[in-house]
Amino acid sequence: MRYAVEMLNIVKRYPETGVVANNNASLALPEGKILALAGENGAGKTTLMKVLCGLELPDEGEIVINGEAVKIGSPLVANKLGIGMVHQHLMLIDQFSVSENVTLGQEVVSLFKLNHRQREEEVTALIERHNFPLKANAKVGDLTLGQKQQVEILKMLYRNVDLLILDEPTALLAEQEVEALFTTLRELVARGVSIILITHKLREIKAISDYLTIMRGGEVVGNYKTSEISEEEISKKMVGRPLGLALEKSPYKGTREEVLRLEGITLTQKGGKRPLLNDVSFSAHRGEVLGFAGVGGNGLGELEEILSGFAQPTQGEILYKGETITRHTTRQLRRGGLAYVPAERLAKGSASQASVAHNLIVTEVDQFTRGGLLQGGKIATYTNGVLDNYSIKGRSAEAVGSLSGGNIQKLILAREIEHLRDYILFSEPTWGLDVESSRFVYNKILDLRGEGAAVLLISSNLDEILALSDRVAVFYRGEIVLLIEGEELKEATKETLGAYMLGLKGRGTDGA
Structure with a gap:
C-alpha cells in the first residue's frame, strides 16, 4: 500500500x-x-x-x-x-x-x-x-x-x-x-x-x-x-468512557416575564444593496432559551453586534424591562442585565496575553480592589475556585492564549455566569468543542434557564438549537423567515430548518 x-x-x-x-x-x-x-x-x-x-x-x-x-x-x-x-x-x-x-x-x-x-x-x-x-x-x-x-x-x-x-x-x-x-x-x-x-x-x-x-x-x-x-x-x-447528550430540560416554574424586546430593528450599510437586518422583532422571556439559526452572512453576526452593544441599529427600538436601551454601549448593557459569551473567543471574549486570573475578574474588577489596589489573595482564591468548579485545565498566572479552545470557552462561560444576569447572549457556544465540553456548556445553559435567565442562543449547530431551544427564529437575508415553538418545534428537523436557512422555504417561496 x-x-x-x-x-x-x-x-x-x-x-x-x-x-x-x-x-x-x-x-x-x-x-x-x-x-x-x-x-x-x-x-x-x-x-x-x-x-x-x-x-x-x-x-x-x-x-x-x-x-x-x-x-x-x-x-x-x-x-x-x-x-x-x-x-x-x-x-x-x-x-x-x-x-x-x-x-x-x-x-x-x-x-x-x-x-x-x-x-x-x-x-x-x-x-x-x-x-x-x-x-x-x-x-x-x-x-x-x-x-x-x-x-x-x-x-x-x-x-x-x-x-x-x-x-x-x-x-x-x-x-x-x-x-x-x-x-x-x-x-x-x-x-x-x-x-x-x-x-x-x-x-x-x-x-x-x-x-x-x-x-x-x-x-x-x-x-x-x-x-x-x-x-x-x-x-x-x-x-475513556461512552458519551451521550442526555440533557435534562425541566419546565421553568417561575413567572415568564418579558426581559428583552426588539421592535422593527433595521441595520443598513452605506452604499449597501439591501439591509443587513430588516424589520427584526422578537421578545425574550425569563426561563426560556430563544434560539437563532442561520447561515453566515444572513444577519446573525449583525444581530449579535447589536445585542451586545458593539453596533447600533439604523431604525427600531430595543427595550429592557420596558425601558429603551437602543443606544446603550456594551459597558452600559453589562451594568444593566447583559452577560455575553461571544463567538470570537480570542478577539472579543478574552485577552489572550493576559492571565487566566485577570480574564476572570475583568467584568467585576471592583469586587477585587481595595483603595485602588488589586487584592491578590482574594483574586487567587476566587480564580482557583472557578478553575476547580468548571474543570478548566490552566493555572491562575498562565496566559489565556496558551489554553485549548475548550478551556478558553469554559473560562469565558465561568466569568459570564458566576453572577446571574437577567439575560445572557451566547454566540456559537460550542464551536470547535468536543462532545464532553459541549455537554458541559449545554448543561450550564439549561441551568441558567432554570434559574430564570432569558437565554439568547445564536448558533449554526442545528443539533444544539433543537435540543436546547424553547423557541427558534430562523434568519435569511437579514429577516426572520420562521419563528416556531411548542409542538411545531418538537416536530421540526434539521432538514426543515436548513431549508429556511438557505432560502428554499420562507418569505416569497412556496413554503412561506
Whole structure:
C-alpha cells in the first residue's frame, strides 16, 4: 500500500508551559483516501497537523511523504510538497474577490503588472472543474460561510495540493452545506487528492472517512479502518468512557416575564444593496432559551453586534424591562442585565496575553480592589475556585492564549455566569468543542434557564438549537423567515430548518 503521508513518533513540547502537545504520535494515510483525526479539545490534533504543515517544528520524530523522509521547516516547504491546510478560522479577505483571494501570493505577473484577466480565467476554470456555485469576480464578503469554505479549498487546489487538511470544516455549516462539502471531498478523492479531516463529530467520521486516528492527551490511542469501529467505541476511546447528550430540560416554574424586546430593528450599510437586518422583532422571556439559526452572512453576526452593544441599529427600538436601551454601549448593557459569551473567543471574549486570573475578574474588577489596589489573595482564591468548579485545565498566572479552545470557552462561560444576569447572549457556544465540553456548556445553559435567565442562543449547530431551544427564529437575508415553538418545534428537523436557512422555504417561496 502506498501512503500519501506517514507521521512517525512525533514529539512536540512547549518548555515554557511544560506542555507536551504530541507524545510519540503516529499516523498513516493511504493515497486517495480520507483520514478522520478525532479527539477531545487539547488532545493534540491541531498541533500534529501544524507540524505537518510546517507551522510548528517537531522536537522528535519523522515525516514521510510519498515514501520519502522529509524535513518540513516552514509552510512554504509544505506547500512545495503539495500539503495545504484549511484552518478552522477562515483566512480570507472579505473586500477581495474570489479570484483575488484564491491567487493571493501566487499572482500572474506580465511586464511587472498583475494580469487580472488571466487570474480570473484560471480561477473560473478551477471553479467549473469542481462544480462550485461561485463566480470568480464575486466579492468574498457577500458569500455564505459554505461558499467561503469553498474559496479556501480553491486556494489549496490552485496551489496543486496533493494532501488537503481541513480543521473542523463543518462547525458553522447548515445541514445542506455539510452534504455539499462532503460531495466536494469525495470528488477530490476521486481525482487523487488525499484528505485529513479534523473533527469531533462522530456521525461525520462514519459518513465521510475511510480511516480514523484517535488522540487523547497528546498521544495516539489507535488507528482504525472507519468501517470496523462503532460510534460508541470511538466515544470511549476519545474520552475513556461512552458519551451521550442526555440533557435534562425541566419546565421553568417561575413567572415568564418579558426581559428583552426588539421592535422593527433595521441595520443598513452605506452604499449597501439591501439591509443587513430588516424589520427584526422578537421578545425574550425569563426561563426560556430563544434560539437563532442561520447561515453566515444572513444577519446573525449583525444581530449579535447589536445585542451586545458593539453596533447600533439604523431604525427600531430595543427595550429592557420596558425601558429603551437602543443606544446603550456594551459597558452600559453589562451594568444593566447583559452577560455575553461571544463567538470570537480570542478577539472579543478574552485577552489572550493576559492571565487566566485577570480574564476572570475583568467584568467585576471592583469586587477585587481595595483603595485602588488589586487584592491578590482574594483574586487567587476566587480564580482557583472557578478553575476547580468548571474543570478548566490552566493555572491562575498562565496566559489565556496558551489554553485549548475548550478551556478558553469554559473560562469565558465561568466569568459570564458566576453572577446571574437577567439575560445572557451566547454566540456559537460550542464551536470547535468536543462532545464532553459541549455537554458541559449545554448543561450550564439549561441551568441558567432554570434559574430564570432569558437565554439568547445564536448558533449554526442545528443539533444544539433543537435540543436546547424553547423557541427558534430562523434568519435569511437579514429577516426572520420562521419563528416556531411548542409542538411545531418538537416536530421540526434539521432538514426543515436548513431549508429556511438557505432560502428554499420562507418569505416569497412556496413554503412561506
